[in-house]
Amino acid sequence: xxxxxxxxxxxxxxxxxxxxxxxxxxxxxxxxxxxxxxxxxxxxxxxxxxxxxxxxxxxxxxxxxxxxxxxxxxxxxxxxxxxxxxxxxxxxxxxxxxxxxxxxxxxxxxxxxxxxxxxxxxxxxxxxxxxxxxxxxxxxxxxxxxxxxxxxxxxxxxxxxxxxxxxxxxxxxxxx
Numbered sequence: 001x002x003x004x005x006x007x008x009x010x011x012x013x014x015x016x017x018x019x020x021x022x023x024x025x026x027x028x029x030x031x032x033x034x035x036x037x038x039x040x041x042x043x044x045x046x047x048x049x050x051x052x053x054x055x056x057x058x059x060x061x062x063x064x065x066x067x068x069x070x071x072x073x074x075x076x077x078x079x080x081x082x083x084x085x086x087x088x089x090x091x092x093x094x095x096x097x098x099x100x101x102x103x104x105x106x107x108x109x110x111x112x113x114x115x116x117x118x119x120x121x122x123x124x125x126x127x128x129x130x131x132x133x134x135x136x137x138x139x140x141x142x143x144x145x146x147x148x149x150x151x152x153x154x155x156x157x158x159x160x161x162x163x164x165x166x167x168x169x170x171x172x173x174x175x176x
Contacts, residue, residue, distance in 0.1 A: 030071035031127025031171050032057045033136065049124070053138045053173050059125040064155045067125035072168040073155040074126040075108075083107065083115040088153075089161050111144065111153045111162060123155060126170035135171035143169050150175030 028040050033055050034048035040057035049056040059066075062073035086102060086109035103115035110116045127134075129141035140146060144164055147153050154167045 028057045029127070030057055030059070030068060030125045031136070031139075054136065060123065062123050062125045062155070064157045070127055071125040072128050072170055073123055074152045074170055074172075075121050075123050075155050076152050077108075077110060077116045077120045078122065079116075079120050085113055086110075086115050088113060089163060111148045126152070126172060128168045129171050130169065138174055139171045140174045141169050142172050146175065 028034065028046070030046075032040070034040050034057050035050065035055055037044070037046065037048045039055070040046035040048050046057050046059055049058050059068075059071075064073055067073050084103065084107075088109045088111050103109050106118055107115040108118055108121065129135050132139075132141045135141050140150075142150065142152060144162075144167060147167075150172070152170065152172055153162055154170070156162060156166060160166050
């Protein structure tokens with residue numbers, strides 16, 4: 001005796017199976033909303049920053065060339081520092097000739113023009129953008145001025161200055 005499966009059940013099984021197979025290998029892009037890290041990638045190679053509005057799929061601990069194509073590596077500094085002043089556009093090797101406006105070896109020069117401890121640095125892949133419309137609602141496209149005001153600065157290859165010509169813009173929660 002042959003049992004016949006109703007067409008709608010067969011179609012439902014086909015769609016469900018194909019959908020599950022398609023979802024198994026998919027990852028959200030950097031900057032997409034999330035609740036859990038598994039929302040960003042079932043492989044564990046991306047995390048959900050649930051402290052960001054609506055969650056933010058990202059990769060922690062990046063470097064200038066390790067983020068996916070839709071993203072750039074951005075460094076953030078925890079704490080509020082008013083250390084020595086520095087010149088963020090001055091290349092680090094220029095400090096050997098003139099130590100004024102330079103940070104010590106255990107510090108970095110933040111875009112706000114102050115030295116910050118290297119130990120306060122955290123790096124994340126952030127979605128790149130050209131304007132606010134490229135970002136999710138409640139997020140802004142940070143250019144150099146917004147980076148100085150609200151935090152974050154791109155991690156660039158050694159010797160590349162952090163300026164408007166070289167620094168990629170990125171999507172981050174809107175500043176106050």
